[in-house]
Amino acid sequence: MKHALLTALISALRRKSTPFSVLDTHAGIGTYDLSGPQAQSTGEWRDGIGRLLDTDPATPALASLQPWLNVVRDIIRAHDGKLFYPGSPELVAKLLRPGDTLTCCELHPEDQRSLKSLFRNNPAVSVHGRDAYAAIAALLPPRTAKRGLVLMDPPFEQRDEFARLTHAVIEARTRFPAGIVAAWYPIKHGAPPRAFLHALKDAGQRNLLTAELTLRPPLDPTRLNGCGLLIANPPYQFEEDARSILNALCPYLGETETRATVEWVVPE
Numbered sequence: 001m002k003h004a005l006l007t008a009l010i011s012a013l014r015r016k017s018t019p020f021s022v023l024d025t026h027a028g029i030g031t032y033d034l035s036g037p038q039a040q041s042t043g044e045w046r047d048g049i050g051r052l053l054d055t056d057p058a059t060p061a062l063a064s065l066q067p068w069l070n071v072v073r074d075i076i077r078a079h080d081g082k083l084f085y086p087g088s089p090e091l092v093a094k095l096l097r098p099g100d101t102l103t104c105c106e107l108h109p110e111d112q113r114s115l116k117s118l119f120r121n122n123p124a125v126s127v128h129g130r131d132a133y134a135a136i137a138a139l140l141p142p143r144t145a146k147r148g149l150v151l152m153d154p155p156f157e158q159r160d161e162f163a164r165l166t167h168a169v170i171e172a173r174t175r176f177p178a179g180i181v182a183a184w185y186p187i188k189h190g191a192p193p194r195a196f197l198h199a200l201k202d203a204g205q206r207n208l209l210t211a212e213l214t215l216r217p218p219l220d221p222t223r224l225n226g227c228g229l230l231i232a233n234p235p236y237q238f239e240e241d242a243r244s245i246l247n248a249l250c251p252y253l254g255e256t257e258t259r260a261t262v263e264w265v266v267p268e
């Protein structure tokens, strides 16, 4: 869901000819080998991207997913048909035009090395070993473009991640008011994400849209029941794009209780 929506955000930035820049604050390793031991041991991908790769690209109901799935298929082709899946940095890098730039932050030293190696021949992409939240203060507004996107995708391994994300969204928007800010969050029990969105609203933030997909009612706090993407300053008509993407995904993810919502937390 995150990567399909991210592709739609980048597509919107590509509609204007002036360059844009993307800051990916929690970048990961860039490309995931789905046949590798880690992906094989959980097998989670089979109930996600696996189901979508089995579909016919000409299926009308899946049209909104094709810009993203086309990048995924290109990456698989580039690896001689082996199942390699692009994470956010690789996905964005594939969609940059000459003059556009991507800055990635990844704190984990091994992941950082993988990312640096992936982009060693790509001058449009820079990789930093900085802390994501420190990077927002250090790297915004971007030096290379007046418009762009900040993607925040923390691992939610720390108890205060929602609070840190709240501050980070506010800080990113203060430093880069024209930028789009997208922040991913998990939905285990419904209460923490609601509190996160309320905190942003109470802080006076405006123009906030959320796209959420749940696989089952978010009642069990020990399970990842769904996830959401908060989008601040969404591009023109992104609300409709997000709805088409989520509606296309719903029949392929989860079992029978999958639900999608796209709604304004605070309008413009």
Ligand SMILES: C[S@@+](CC[C@H](N)C(=O)[O-])C[C@H]1O[C@@H](n2cnc3c(N)ncnc32)[C@H](O)[C@@H]1O
Pocket: 025, 026, 027, 028, 029, 030, 086, 087, 088, 089, 105, 106, 107, 108, 111, 130, 131, 132, 133, 153, 154, 155
């Ligand atoms: C959910 S993964 C990112 C996935 C990636 N955005 C994608 O879509 O492919 C989160 C990543 O953030 C990194 N990370 C965790 N805390 C961080 C921090 N404070 N600053 C930068 N990176 C961090 C982790 O090492 C991990 O690789």
